[in-house]
Amino acid sequence: xxxxxxxxxxxxxxxxxxxxxxxxxxxxxxxxxxxxxxxxxxxxxxxxxxxxxxxxxxxxxxxxxxxxxxxxxxxxxxxxxxxxxxxxxxxxxxxxxxxxxxxxxxxxxxxxxxxxxxxxxxxxxxxxxxxxxxxxxxxxxxxxxxxxxxxxxxxxxxxxxxxxxxxxxxxxxxxxxxxxxxxxxxxxxxxxxxxxxxxxxxxxxxxxxxxxxxxxxxxxxxxxxxxxxxxxxxxxxxxxxxxxxxxxxxxxxxxxxxxx
Amino acid sequence: xxxxxxxxxxxxxxxxxxxxxxxxxxxxxxxxxxxxxxxxxxxxxxxxxxxxxxxxxxxxxxxxxxxxxxxxxxxxxxxxxxxxxxxxxxxxxxxxxxxxxxxxxxxxxxxxxxxxxxxxxxxxxxxxxxxxxxxxxxxxxxxxxxxxxxxxxxxx
Amino acid sequence: xxxxxxxxxxxxxxxxxxxxxxxxxxxxxxxxxxxxxxxxxxxxxxxxxxxxxxxxxxxxxxxxxxxxxxxxxxxxxxxxxxxxxxxxxxxxxxxxxxxxxxxxxxxxxxxxxxxxxxxxxxxxxxxxxxxxxxxxxxxxxxxxxxxxxxxxxxxxxxxxxxxxxxxxxxxxxxxxxxxxxxxxxxxxxxxxxxxxxxxxxxxxxxxxxxxxxxxxxxxxxxxxxxxxxxxxxxxxxxxxxxxxxxxxxxxxxxxxxxxxxxxxxxxxxx
Ligand SMILES: Nc1ncnc2c1ncn2[C@@H]1O[C@H](COP(=O)(O)OP(=O)(O)OP(=O)(O)O)[C@@H](O)[C@H]1O
Ligand SMILES: [Mg+2]
Numbered sequence: 001x002x003x004x005x006x007x008x009x010x011x012x013x014x015x016x017x018x019x020x021x022x023x024x025x026x027x028x029x030x031x032x033x034x035x036x037x038x039x040x041x042x043x044x045x046x047x048x049x050x051x052x053x054x055x056x057x058x059x060x061x062x063x064x065x066x067x068x069x070x071x072x073x074x075x076x077x078x079x080x081x082x083x084x085x086x087x088x089x090x091x092x093x094x095x096x097x098x099x100x101x102x103x104x105x106x107x108x109x110x111x112x113x114x115x116x117x118x119x120x121x122x123x124x125x126x127x128x129x130x131x132x133x134x135x136x137x138x139x140x141x142x143x144x145x146x147x148x149x150x151x152x153x154x155x156x157x158x159x160x161x162x163x164x165x166x167x168x169x170x171x172x173x174x175x176x177x178x179x180x181x182x183x184x185x186x187x188x189x190x191x192x193x194x195x196x197x198x199x200x201x202x203x204x205x206x207x208x209x210x211x212x213x214x215x216x217x218x219x220x221x222x223x224x225x226x227x228x229x230x231x232x233x234x235x236x237x238x239x240x241x242x243x244x245x246x247x248x249x250x251x252x253x254x255x256x257x258x259x260x
Numbered sequence: 261x262x263x264x265x266x267x268x269x270x271x272x273x274x275x276x277x278x279x280x281x282x283x284x285x286x287x288x289x290x291x292x293x294x295x296x297x298x299x300x301x302x303x304x305x306x307x308x309x310x311x312x313x314x315x316x317x318x319x320x321x322x323x324x325x326x327x328x329x330x331x332x333x334x335x336x337x338x339x340x341x342x343x344x345x346x347x348x349x350x351x352x353x354x355x356x357x358x359x360x361x362x363x364x365x366x367x368x369x370x371x372x373x374x375x376x377x378x379x380x381x382x383x384x385x386x387x388x389x390x391x392x393x394x395x396x397x398x399x400x401x402x403x404x405x406x407x408x409x410x411x412x413x414x415x416x
Numbered sequence: 417x418x419x420x421x422x423x424x425x426x427x428x429x430x431x432x433x434x435x436x437x438x439x440x441x442x443x444x445x446x447x448x449x450x451x452x453x454x455x456x457x458x459x460x461x462x463x464x465x466x467x468x469x470x471x472x473x474x475x476x477x478x479x480x481x482x483x484x485x486x487x488x489x490x491x492x493x494x495x496x497x498x499x500x501x502x503x504x505x506x507x508x509x510x511x512x513x514x515x516x517x518x519x520x521x522x523x524x525x526x527x528x529x530x531x532x533x534x535x536x537x538x539x540x541x542x543x544x545x546x547x548x549x550x551x552x553x554x555x556x557x558x559x560x561x562x563x564x565x566x567x568x569x570x571x572x573x574x575x576x577x578x579x580x581x582x583x584x585x586x587x588x589x590x591x592x593x594x595x596x597x598x599x600x601x602x603x604x605x606x607x608x609x610x611x612x613x614x615x616x617x618x619x620x621x622x623x624x625x626x627x628x629x630x631x632x633x634x635x636x637x638x639x640x641x642x643x644x645x646x647x648x649x650x651x652x653x654x655x656x657x658x659x660x661x662x663x664x665x666x667x668x669x670x671x672x673x674x675x676x677x678x679x680x681x682x683x684x685x686x
Binding site for chain 1: 466469471491495496497498499501502503505507509510511512522523526527568571
Binding site: 090 | 264267268270271274275277278281282284285286288289290291318319320327330368373375
């Protein structure tokens with residue numbers, strides 16, 4: 001019993017310590033805002049984490065939008081409310097699915113790659129040798145990745161929503177025959193720019209920060225061996241996913257809780 | 261250096277696409293009207309209802325089934341203890357609606373959301389900005405309907 | 417020129433977890449000279465260089481570089497100090513996303529505002545010195561181990577730092593390039609008056625260029641002196657090391673129980 005409590009205490013301390021280290025790490029790296037010389041580093045990472053994630057995010061968005069329309073239609077048609085399809089597709093995408101699924105895909109596609117890349121740089125002493133050259137790897141290596149992730153995910157989320165709504169249109173209007181005007185009209189009368197799109201973007205920004213932070217920190221903090229890298233990569237995906245889903249609940253409760 | 265140019269182009273397009281996407285969401289999905297895009301001009305009317313049911317701000321306002329505006333505010337009018345609803349209508353209707361226009365709260369579909377339907381009368385006078393629609397029809401509340409129905413049955 | 421030593425190590429204690437690596441090491445590395453640090457594999461020579469570079473923090477004792485206590489500097493000041501140093505890593509540690517040319521140009525680009533043409537001149541000069549001017553477009557993954565180390569050497573020298581720490585510069589070099597590198601280290605030290613610390617197991621080559629030698633074993637400085645008087649030192653441990661004799665007071669083996677006891681102990685798993 002005492003042993004168990006002691007173990008709990010030790011895990012608690014470890015967790016707090018890791019959180020502290022991660023926060024200091026974030027503080028030291030985030031100050032490396034892309035400057036004029038750092039511009040091309042940031043650009044490179046934007047390409048790597050943003051542009052290269054575009055394909056998977058857009059394809060997923062399209063399919064999710066199409067499935068939403070199909071499932072939504074079969075339910076709504078029972079109540080004779082199929083003209084509300086546009087509203088349903090748009091609200092589910094904007095408020096929940098685009099930020100959350102976008103962030104999960106991002107963690108799997110870009111987050112794990114960031115961890116592995118930074119981890120390998122650490123294992124091959126590239127980070128140490130950079131320090132010895134007098135360059136802070138937090139600014140040179142971590143900061144551009146952090147900022148690129150922070151900017152990329154919201155953009156990817158927008159893409160996800162747009163493509164999803166279009167996918168819903170394809171299925172709902174083109175295939176199932178919902179009236180074109182009510183698909184868009186209902187959507188427009190129920191979607192609010194600030195409350196729905198704005199809050200979705202806020203979620204996405206929070207997820208972007210958390211996922212990228214976890215990814216770069218896991219890479220920077222790992223044990224520099226092959227096994228260490230593979231574990232850290234797994235941890236990035238697991239922690240990011242849990243953090244995104246947990247935070248999503250909290251944010252949703254804060255944003256939409258009182259809307260009833 | 262050629263690769264880096266391609267990369268710059270790719271990232272530029274990516275960011276541009278994101279911004280265009282956001283504008284699309286704003287205009288097409290949330291029906292936001294940017295000032296200066298023509299649709300921005302509106303005027304306001306007020307209407308008092310004994311009961312607004314589950315009408316919400318941002319609900320549609322239709323005329324003959326066509327969207328002509330939206331609800332911007334629902335407040336309690338403490339003078340009459342009824343609900344004062346503020347409507348925002350397309351500017352092209354300003355000075356066109358007769359003074360005896362009726363506003364009724366309707367429901368789309370069986371369980372759909374509530375919206376306001378306008379139907380025009382024949383008065384030569386017209387409603388301008390800030391005027392109040394006198395003739396209104398409250399929302400149908402299911403419980404009241406049933407009560408009415410039951411009491412009719414009993415009295416027969 | 418200032419006669420005070422460039423690097424002073426005083427009462428250094430350091431341990432990796434449970435293992436003590438240093439138990440009170442005192443060194444002083446003279447300015448503008450080549451100092452060799454030798455010792456059996458695994459005694460902590462690389463660790464010592466990392467301590468000097470501020471990568472690791474000692475348990476006790478202090479390290480002064482040009483009068484500044486390395487481990488009391490702020491992060492910013494430490495990075496500023498490191499610009500005055502170059503370090504050749506045992507593993508080379510080239511940046512894998514940059515080609516050979518950009519690797520050598522890296523310190524120049526980040527610390528100077530030299531125009532591209534000037535950067536090019538310096539980089540080609542350094543690459544020429546290590547015999548790899550023709551390999552400038554290769555990526556690190558396309559280099560052999562010895563080539564990668566020579567590129568790393570060129571990178572460490574790119575800024576002509578006041579202090580260069582060489583961790584085994586001669587490993588993996590054929591006799592020709594070894595000779596060239598030995599002369600290169602000697603030449604840049606003489607020409608620019610740089611302070612150099614060379615960690616190496618190649619006794620003959622190292623002693624031929626070193627001005628002063630420290631032998632570290634067992635967490636302590638075993639012997640030190642100029643190459644001439646080190647050779648005649650009567651300490652058996654130093655003699656064994658310098659002459660490469662397998663039997664003697666310095667153990668070849670990592671500390672362990674007796675071999676036969678270990679082999680014959682039944683039931684032990686590993
Ligand atoms: N990260 C670490 N964690 C624990 N122990 C370590 C670590 N790095 C090195 N050691 C231990 O420290 C000791 C010294 O290592 P170091 O790399 O400094 O040796 P070295 O003198 O450079 O050896 P070599 O000549 O083979 O390069 C070794 O016994 C090693 O087991
Ligand atoms: Mg070593």
